Amino acid sequence: MSHELSKSYEPGAIEKRWAEYWIEQKLFHVSAPTKEDPRPVFSLLLPPPNVTGFLHMGHMFEQTQMDIMVRWRRMRGFLTLWLPGTDHAGIGTQMMVERQLQSEGKKREQVGREAFVERVWEWRRHYGGAILDQMKRLGASVDWDREYFTMDENLSRAVREVFVRLYDEGLIYRGRYIVNWCPRCGTAVSDLEVKHEDVAGKLYEIRYPVVGTNEFITVATTRPETMLGDTAVAVNEKDERYRHLHGRKVRLPLMNREIPIITDELANPEFGTGAVKVTPAHDPNDFEAGLRHNLPQIDVMDEHARMNQNAGPYAGLDRFEARTRVVQDLEAQGLLVAIKDHTIPLGKCDRCRTIVEPRLSAQWFVKVEPLAKRAIEAVEKGYVRFTPENYKQVYLNWMYNIHDWCISRQLWWGHRIPAWRCLDCNTIIVARETPTKCTQCPGSRLEQDPDVLDTWFSSGLLPFTALGWPDATRDLEVFYPTSLLITGFDILFFWVARMIMLGCWFIAPPHRPQRAGDDAKSADDVLRESVPFREVYIHALVRDADRQKMSKTKGNVLDPIEVIEQYGTDATRFTLAAMAAPGTDIAFNASRTAGYRNFANKIWNACRFMFMNLDRVAPGLRPDSAGSRPEAGVRGFEAIALEDRWILSRFNRVAQEVSEALEAYRFDDAARGIYDFFWGELCDWYIELIKPRLASEEGAEKEAAQRACKNLVSLFEAAIRLLHPVMPFITEEIWHALYDGRPPLKSVALAAYPVAQAKQLDLAAEIEMAVLQELIVSVRNLRAELAVEQKQRVPIQIFTEETAVRTLIEQNRGAVERLAGVAKVTFAKDSLAKLSSVRHAARFDVHVVYEKKIDAAVERVRLKKELERIEKEIANVQRQLGNDQFLSKAPAQVVEGLRKREPELAALREKTQSKLQELR
RNA sequence: GCGCGAUUAGCUCAGUGGUAGAGCACUUGCUUCACACGCAAGGGGUCGCUGGUUCGAUACCAGCAUCGCGCACCA
Numbered sequence: 001m002s003h004e005l006s007k008s009y010e011p012g013a014i015e016k017r018w019a020e021y022w023i024e025q026k027l028f029h030v031s032a033p034t035k036e037d038p039r040p041v042f043s044l045l046l047p048p049p050n051v052t053g054f055l056h057m058g059h060m061f062e063q064t065q066m067d068i069m070v071r072w073r074r075m076r077g078f079l080t081l082w083l084p085g086t087d088h089a090g091i092g093t094q095m096m097v098e099r100q101l102q103s104e105g106k107k108r109e110q111v112g113r114e115a116f117v118e119r120v121w122e123w124r125r126h127y128g129g130a131i132l133d134q135m136k137r138l139g140a141s142v143d144w145d146r147e148y149f150t151m152d153e154n155l156s157r158a159v160r161e162v163f164v165r166l167y168d169e170g171l172i173y174r175g176r177y178i179v180n181w182c183p184r185c186g187t188a189v190s191d192l193e194v195k196h197e198d199v200a201g202k203l204y205e206i207r208y209p210v211v212g213t214n215e216f217i218t219v220a221t222t223r224p225e226t227m228l229g230d231t232a233v234a235v236n237e238k239d240e241r242y243r244h245l246h247g248r249k250v251r252l253p254l255m256n257r258e259i260p261i262i263t264d265e266l267a268n269p270e271f272g273t274g275a276v277k278v279t280p281a282h283d284p285n286d287f288e289a290g291l292r293h294n295l296p297q298i299d300v301m302d303e304h305a306r307m308n309q310n311a312g313p314y315a316g317l318d319r320f321e322a323r324t325r326v327v328q329d330l331e332a333q334g335l336l337v338a339i340k341d342h343t344i345p346l347g348k349c350d351r352c353r354t355i356v357e358p359r360l361s362a363q364w365f366v367k368v369e370p371l372a373k374r375a376i377e378a379v380e381k382g383y384v385r386f387t388p389e390n391y392k393q394v395y396l397n398w399m400y401n402i403h404d405w406c407i408s409r410q411l412w413w414g415h416r417i418p419a420w421r422c423l424d425c426n427t428i429i430v431a432r433e434t435p436t437k438c439t440q441c442p443g444s445r446l447e448q449d450p451d452v453l454d455t456w457f458s459s460g461l462l463p464f465t466a467l468g469w470p471d472a473t474r475d476l477e478v479f480y481p482t483s484l485l486i487t488g489f490d491i492l493f494f495w496v497a498r499m500i501m502l503g504c505w506f507i508a509p510p511h512r513p514q515r516a517g518d519d520a521k522s523a524d525d526v527l528r529e530s531v532p533f534r535e536v537y538i539h540a541l542v543r544d545a546d547r548q549k550m551s552k553t554k555g556n557v558l559d560p561i562e563v564i565e566q567y568g569t570d571a572t573r574f575t576l577a578a579m580a581a582p583g584t585d586i587a588f589n590a591s592r593t594a595g596y597r598n599f600a601n602k603i604w605n606a607c608r609f610m611f612m613n614l615d616r617v618a619p620g621l622r623p624d625s626a627g628s629r630p631e632a633g634v635r636g637f638e639a640i641a642l643e644d645r646w647i648l649s650r651f652n653r654v655a656q657e658v659s660e661a662l663e664a665y666r667f668d669d670a671a672r673g674i675y676d677f678f679w680g681e682l683c684d685w686y687i688e689l690i691k692p693r694l695a696s697e698e699g700a701e702k703e704a705a706q707r708a709c710k711n712l713v714s715l716f717e718a719a720i721r722l723l724h725p726v727m728p729f730i731t732e733e734i735w736h737a738l739y740d741g742r743p744p745l746k747s748v749a750l751a752a753y754p755v756a757q758a759k760q761l762d763l764a765a766e767i768e769m770a771v772l773q774e775l776i777v778s779v780r781n782l783r784a785e786l787a788v789e790q791k792q793r794v795p796i797q798i799f800t801e802e803t804a805v806r807t808l809i810e811q812n813r814g815a816v817e818r819l820a821g822v823a824k825v826t827f828a829k830d831s832l833a834k835l836s837s838v839r840h841a842a843r844f845d846v847h848v849v850y851e852k853k854i855d856a857a858v859e860r861v862r863l864k865k866e867l868e869r870i871e872k873e874i875a876n877v878q879r880q881l882g883n884d885q886f887l888s889k890a891p892a893q894v895v896e897g898l899r900k901r902e903p904e905l906a907a908l909r910e911k912t913q914s915k916l917q918e919l920r
Numbered sequence: 921g922c923g924c925g926a927u928u929a930g931c932u933c934a935g936u937g938g939u940a941g942a943g944c945a946c947u948u949g950c951u952u953c954a955c956a957c958g959c960a961a962g963g964g965g966u967c968g969c970u971g972g973u974u975c976g977a978u979a980c981c982a983g984c985a986u987c988g989c990g991c992a993c994c995a
Contacts, residue, residue, distance in 0.1 A: 008957065196992080203995080220995055234995095268994060276995050285993055345992080358993090390924070394990075397923080401991085489990085541989095578943080581934065585925095585988090589932050591944045598957040609954035668934070672942075687954080695953095777961095784961040790950050821952095873939065880938085885975035894938050894976095901939080 005611065005737075009604035011568030011597075015729040019136050027747050028074075028141045030081050032474040042078035043479040044070070044533070045463055046142060047487045047495070048150065050089035051124045052096050055134045057542045057588060058488065060560040063140050064576045065539055065667055066486045070141055071725035072662055075753035081479050082141060083466055085148035086128050090414035090455040091185060091351055097123050097413070113412050120413045124149070134561065139569055139728045141749060148466050150458050151415070158465035159458045160418045160432050162506065167419075167430045171367045172407075174419075174428065178284040179406050181359035182349040183305035183319075187410035188363050190454060191403060192493055194347040194356050203342035204327065205273065207335045208233060208250040211258055217242070217250055218337050220272030222344050223282075224330070225323040228255055228311045229300040232278040234289060237263040239274050253335050254326065255312055262293050281360040297360055303410075305357045319357070364408040364417060364451070371501040372402045374527065378504050383528045387537045387665050388582045391492065398493050407454045414452030421447050460498035463532035464507055480507065485533040488541065496536060503532035537665050540585045542576075558588060566590075570727035571597035577726050578675070580667040599675060600730050603723075606683050607734050610712050613694045617705040623717040623738050632755035637714040642772075642812060643689040644711055645765035650681050651715060653766075655722055656756035662725075674723050682719060685773065687712070689815055713738065722754045768808055771843055772816065775809065778839035779820035782848040786837055793823035799832045800844040809844075836915050840907065860916065867912045874905045 022028065033039070044066065049059055066082065074080040097120050098108055108116045128149065135142070148155060166172040179188040204224045207216035219233055230252050235242035242261075249258045266289045267276045280290025281299040290297060300311040307314045307322045314322045330336040347356040376399050378384050379392060386392040408417060420429045424443030429435050437444040458465075463482055467475040481503070487496060508530035542558075563572050567590070574596040579586045614621055624636030633652070639645045654677040661669035693708040717738055724731040728749065735748035745751055779796055788794055800806050806827060809816060813825055832838050832845040839846050877898050880886045887895060 005954095008955075222995065266995085271994060273995095283993080283995080285995080288993095342995095344995095394924075397991075492990095579933070587932055589944080592932070594957075595943055598955095601957045602955065605955035605958085607954080612954070672934085676942090683955090684959090780960065781962095784949075787949085790952080790960085876939080880976075883975055886938095887975080889975050890938070897938085 005604065005608045007605075007608075009568075009597075009601045009730065011570060011600065011729065012565070014733050015137075015139070015569050018729050018732045019139060022139075022141065022747065022749070023136060023144055025746055026145065027749060028080075028082065029143045029145045030079060032478045033079060037079065039077060039079040041081070041478060041483070042070070042073040043081040043482045044083070044484045044486070045466060045482055046082065046084045046140075047485075047491070048085040048087035048148075048459065048462070049131050050092055051086050051128045051131065051149075052089050052092045053127060055131055055138075055560060057558045057560050057563075059134075060138055060572070061542045061576045061580070061586065062486060062488065062539060063135065063138055064573045065537070065580060065665075067138070067140050067573075067728070068577060068667060068670075068725045069484065069486070069662070071728065071749055072753060074141070074749065075721065075724065075751060076755075077752070079478075081143055081146075083146055083148070084132075084135065084140070084142035084144065085150070085462070085466060086124075086131060087459055088124070088149065088151045088414065088455065090409060090411050090452060091187065091189075093120055093123065094411050094413040095185070095351065108412065116412050124151075137561065137564065137569065139573070141728070146466075148462075150455070150462070154468075155458065155461075155465050156415055157432075158461060158469055159415045159453065161470045162457075162461055162502070163418055163453070164430055164432050165506070166366065171370065172364060172430075173367065174362060174364050176360060176362045177365070178282075178287045178358045178360055179363050180347065180356045181303070181305075181361065182352065182354050183303065183357055184352050184354040185349060185411075186303055188359075188361065188406055188408060189349060189351075189356070190406050190456075193350040195350050196345040196347055198343050199346045201342050201344035201346070203272065203340045205337040205340070206253070206277075206330055207337055208253060208277075210245060210261075211249040211251055213248070215245070216335075217245060217261065217275050218273045219275045219277040221277055222342060223323070224326045225307070225314075225319055226279045226282040226300070227252070227277055227326065228307070228314060228322075229279045229281050229298040230255075230259055230277045231280055231290065231295040231298055232260050232262045232293065233275055234262050234264040234267040234278050235275050236265065236267040236269045239267065239269040241269075241274060253333060254329055260293075262289075262295075264289050264292065283358055287360070299360050301357065301359070303359075363406050364419075364449075366405040366407055366457075368402050368405050368501065371505050372399050374504040374530075375399055375497065375501040378500060378527055378531050381524065381527070384500060384531045384533065385535050387535065391489065391536070391538045394489075395492060395497060399497060405454075407457050408449075408451040409454055410450075411452050414455060415458055417449040417451050417453060419449040421449070423447055456494050456498055459495055460502045461506075463499055463503055469506070481529065481531050482533045484535045484537065486537045486539060489538050490541075492538065499532040504530045507532075537582075539580065540582070542586045542588050563590060563593060567593045567597040568600060568729070570600050570729050573728075574599065574671055574675075574726055577667040578671040582665055596675075599679065600727065602679055602683060603730060603734070606678075606687060607716070607737070609687065610709075610716055611737070613705070614709050614713065617694070617697070617702060618709045621706070621710060621713060622740065623713050632752040633757040633760060634714050634718040634754070637711050638707060639762075640707060640711070641689075641693075642765060642768055642808075643686055643815075645762045646769040647682065647686040647715060648760050649762035649766050650677065651718060651722075651754070652756040652760045655718075655754040658722060659753075659755070671726055674726065678719060678723065682715070685769075686715075688819060692814060692818070718754050721748060721751050724748050724751075725753075771805060771808060771841075772812055774841050775844065775846060776816060776820045778841060778846050779816070779822060779848060782837050782839060782846070783821060783850075786848060786850050788821070788848075788850055790821075793817075793821050795824045795826065795849040796820075796822050797826050797828045797832060797835075797847040797849060798844055799828040799830065799847075802843055805843050836918060838911070840904065840911070842904075863912055863916050867909065867916065870905055870909050870912060874902070874909065877902050877905060 046066065047062065049055060070080055070082045101108060101111065163172060180191065180194045182189055201222055203220050203222055205218050205220050206224065206227065207218050209216055217233055221227065233250050235245065245261050246263060248261050250261060252259050266278070266285055267274060278286045278289050278295065280287045280295050281297040298310050300307055301319060302308045305319045307317045307319065309315050311322065314325060317325065327336065348354065349356055376396060379395060386395065418431060420435055422429065422438035422441060422443050423445040425438060425441040427438055427440040429439055429446065435446060438446065464476060464480055467473060467480055469476060485496065504527060508526040560572065571593050575593040578596070579592065634648060637648055639648055654673050657673045658670045661673060690708045690712065694705050696702055696705045720731045720735050732748050736743050783794065798809060809825065816822055816825060832847045835847050837848050837850065881898055881902065
């Protein structure tokens with residue numbers, strides 16, 4: 001790039017070029033360093049996007065925040081690894097491919113398992129690639145050479161390893177239990193994948209005849225169709241109403257089956273009739289009760305939630321049809337007592353919204369309690385820290401109440417469970433590699449379990465498997481535990497919690513003897529080093545401009561690529577960063593992005609201005625960069641004039657603030673700080689102030705112009721580095737241009753991040769500059785009030801009691817005249833209070849000498865309003881100063897402030913009143 | 921049912937125990953030789969309601985209201 005810049009910033013071409021450059025140059029690739037490498041390490045894992053489709057604004061938000069952190073740390077000199085990858089997303093991806101098949105009029109059963117899985121791989125090649133292309137567009141500075149996919153062979157091997165170890169430790173078991181079953185997906189799902197919704201339902205009261213009496217016992221149920229599988233009726237032992245029925249049986253209506261009346265805690269005398277039907281095969285509580293009382297388990301539905309042959313005459317009906325028919329038939333037989341309105345929490349499949357059916361089936365489970373114990377300890381001891389902090393409690397509450405985790409899925413896409421059944425003796429063999437013969441009998445006819453593992457089982461391992469586990473790799477040694485995890489709260493339990501459980505378990509198994517040399521390590525040390533990440537930053541959700549959650553069904557999904565195409569990646573990133581106050585959801589509003597596109601353009605034009613001058617007065621000038629890695633601060637800057645001292649000080653102060661903001665994940669503060677500095681100080685004031693110096697063409701003045709140019713370049717270069725993590729593209733472009741295409745490093749991303757240097761802070765300059773700014777703004781203000789024409793220069797009078805202020809103004813007379821449209825500055829000996837068109841500042845009064853040409857009526861209204869405001873404040877101040885309690889208890893500086901303020905206000909009131917008088 | 925969060929300018933959001941802030945939108949004036957994606961000036965808010973703590977509350981506490989979100993096997 002040369003110094004020839006287009007008149008306005010056009011992000012499209014530039015961004016594409018740099019995105020490709022970064023990848024070609026492998027700028028963000030790191031390999032595990034030698035033991036002598038002194039650099040601190042910063043590592044983090046990209047939460048792998050699902051390969052189910054394209055990235056949405058939420059992904060972009062997440063990646064923007066990660067990229068800011070990563071680029072910042074890298075520039076701060078950390079050995080920085082950001083590990084990218086994608087997730088196979090078992091159930092989701094399978095669903096997409098099934099849908100695709102359906103459009104061809106096919107079902108996966110027709111295609112067959114092997115061919116189906118091949119189809120999914122095809123899908124993955126297509127969409128996985130699309131996602132990675134999008135990430136490149138966002139400028140994510142990941143290490144592309146380490147990209148992983150959760151179904152890669154090495155990761156699959158690690159999954160088998162974990163499964164076998166947990167099984168051997170007795171922490172994985174198989175059994176027939178009630179699980180959440182999605183009849184549409186045809187698989188079990190975990191508790192977390194069921195979303196409960198309160199819906200208006202019915203409570204049916206049904207009479208069951210008691211055998212050998214004329215009595216009935218009335219039970220209540222929300223799901224009458226399950227009565228076909230009833231194997232008992234339960235009453236509470238203490239419930240007097242049913243004491244006489246203990247030991248009796250009832251005849252189950254419709255099925256004509258005798259079932260016992262049992263006493264069990266399951267029946268709550270307070271609820272309904274106090275008697276409850278027991279259906280062990282269709283309800284988790286009933287299942288438990290069934291075990292307590294040794295009841296048969298009669299499953300009346302198939303995997304599609306249609307009634308099966310156990311449902312007698314109802315066989316073949318869908319569960320909801322069956323409900324209607326059962327109710328009709330009961331009513332016909334006079335056994336239906338009542339139908340009452342009842343709100344029921346209905347469980348729906350998180351993936352497809354189908355109503356989940358509790359189903360009895362054989363599944364694999366992880367016994368999580370021992371894992372949870374360590375995962376709790378790690379967080380309670382602060383080895384994993386949450387930001388915002390309240391998520392710590394959310395995490396702990398969940399962990400304290402955790403249930404066993406159903407990990408088997410009746411899907412075809414995913415990691416196949418490494419368990420085989422001997423067809424001869426039914427022995428279950430769990431092994432790392434496919435066994436060839438049975439371990440218990442001579443047989444060799446083995447059949448692998450058809451199920452696959454929950455996707456989160458494998459993603460829960462990623463912090464260590466993506467670094468090469470189970471092999472003892474150098475990567476693991478260096479990069480584990482990772483430094484940080486940035487993710488959304490929606491997967492706090494699914495993923496974050498499980499990574500902590502599995503990391504703490506496998507990286508430092510408490511049950512295994514420590515290796516030699518570990519003796520010095522306490523259990524706490526081991527735990528501290530076993531966590532998958534030391535910090536978790538939970539980001540907010542991106543919503544649309546109306547605060548609606550974005551969803552495909554609502555059609556309000558914002559495609560980040562579209563926004564990027566309209567405003568540029570940098571502007572989009574800046575928007576997300578500026579809105580990323582922790583804990584608050586983002587209502588994404590493109591008008592903000594337009595504003596930040598303008599910001600990019602502003603920087604661009606400031607840069608153009610700089611080059612214009614540079615090429616004229618100091619061609620060949622480059623930023624000072626002695627070493628290969630520029631110093632962290634502003635380099636080669638000469639504090640010649642007040643504005644130089646001022647801007648240098650401001651830069652350092654802002655650099656300090658930005659670093660502090662980033663430390664605290666205050667992306668919003670960091671972005672705002674840079675924005676205000678660049679636009680509000682560098683462009684609005686500094687550049688304006690040095691224009692006269694730059695303009696000089698001849699002789700000694702030309703040298704002054706060159707020095708001013710050098711300062712501007714130095715400062716600009718540092719400011720570009722300060723901005724780079726948030727706006728990587730425009731900064732890369734400008735940075736290369738600053739060095740005329742021959743920068744000392746391949747990228748500004750490898751340069752040093754500005755660090756505030758105490759010796760460059762200059763409080764006196766900041767204060768002096770503030771006085772000048774106040775003077776200039778006051779005059780502009782008065783000019784506007786007096787309706788002075790833009791081009792007309794006006795004389796001003798200044799009164800000040802401080803000689804320092806007078807000197808300051810005299811020394812900067814030219815700046816005042818130019819920036820405030822002043823013809824001549826004179827100093828008054830006496831107060832200007834009695835004149836009109838005067839501004840009072842703390843350290844001076846300024847009067848614009850000009851005959852008003854203003855609308856008296858409008859001015860009167862304005863002044864009256866101002867007077868009201870002043871009087872209100874006076875009343876307030878006097879009330880406080882007249883209060884002894886206030887005087888004795890308030891801090892001295894507050895009291896002092898008000899005491900100073902009182903005469904100021906009085907003068908102001910007098911001033912305003914006399915102005916009003918004049919206008920009469 | 922339990923818990924969490926939100927409520928501040930027209931909109932989207934920051935913020936603080938001591939005179940209310942930003943971006944966008946709005947009004948007015950400017951083809952000022954980097955930028956109209958700009959420059960300059962300005963209008964606009966009893967900081968959800970009610971109590972309490974305090975010399976002083978938008979901020980801290982309690983209650984209420986509205987909205988949103990988690991967690992929860994009561995048939």
